[in-house]
Each structure stands twice: as C-alpha cells, then as structure tokens.
Amino acid sequence: MNCPASARPLSLLSVVIPARDEEACLGPMTEQLHLELKLHRVPHEILVVDDGSTDGTWEVLSRLQGEIPELRPIKNEGLHGFGRAVVKGIDAAAGDAVVVMMADESDDCRDVIRYWNLLNEGWDCVFGSRFVKGGGSDRLPMAQAQDQPRG
DSSP: OOOOSOOOOOOOEEEEEEESSOHHHHHHHHHHHHHHHHHTTOOEEEEEEEOSOSSSHHHHHHHHHHHOTTEEEEEOOSSOSHHHHHHHHHHHOOSSEEEEOOTTSOSOHHHHHHHHHHHHTTOSOOOOOTTSTTOOOTTSHHHHHHTSOOO
C-alpha cells in the first residue's frame, strides 16, 4: 500500500471521546491528552460527549473546560449509546481530521500523535488495533482487574 505523494496539511484535529460515568478518569486522561497534543504542536479540540452519566462526569467536564480552552464538553440528551455518542461528537467536530478515543484511559495519547502524523502524510484514515502485530491490551481496565484477587 502506498501513501499519496502529496498531501495538503491538516489544520485542526478533533478528538471525540464518548463518556458515560467516567468522572474518575476524565480529568487525568483529558489533561494528559491535551498536554501531549500541545507538546507536539498539534492544533486541536477535544470533544467529550457525556452520554447520560449519572455520576459527576458533567461537573468534571465543566471544571476542566475552565482549565483547557480546547475542551468542548457536549451533553447527549437524546438517545444514549456508544455509537450515538460518537456520532454526536463527530457531528460537532470542527476539525479536518477526527480521532475517537475511549474515556477510560485504555487508549495511549501518544497514538493520537502518530495518527496525526500519518494523516498529514496523506493517508485517508488510520486505525489502531490491539489485534495487529505490536498491538496489545495491557492498558485496558479489564486487563488490570484480572490481575487482582477476587474476594
């Protein structure tokens, strides 16, 4: 597979993060993502879609919005579900490229930089997978929970 020889540089990356009851990890994950994007000078917006949370997710997002100007919290007040939250985020995105991340910190923020760089080389789309060579799931909460004794 060959990449196109010439590509128009992208101007804004939209990171869409569907979230439901993620108050515990949204702060650290969003701050780390924003820091990584700033360090690599990636123009960005972070759209976190609160998909019907019953915990303090919206309050965390409201607080973070004051600290991270690139953060755009969105409340999904319609039908809920992962796919619907992703679509709501993509519909609200202003960027010319979109990355979808999980709110539970199972995605590595450094991968977003890799995706941005590949997209700027001219690729139409880029995917990460735990099922391809070099992929893994050691950061998934389920993998961490399996290492803990039951009781």
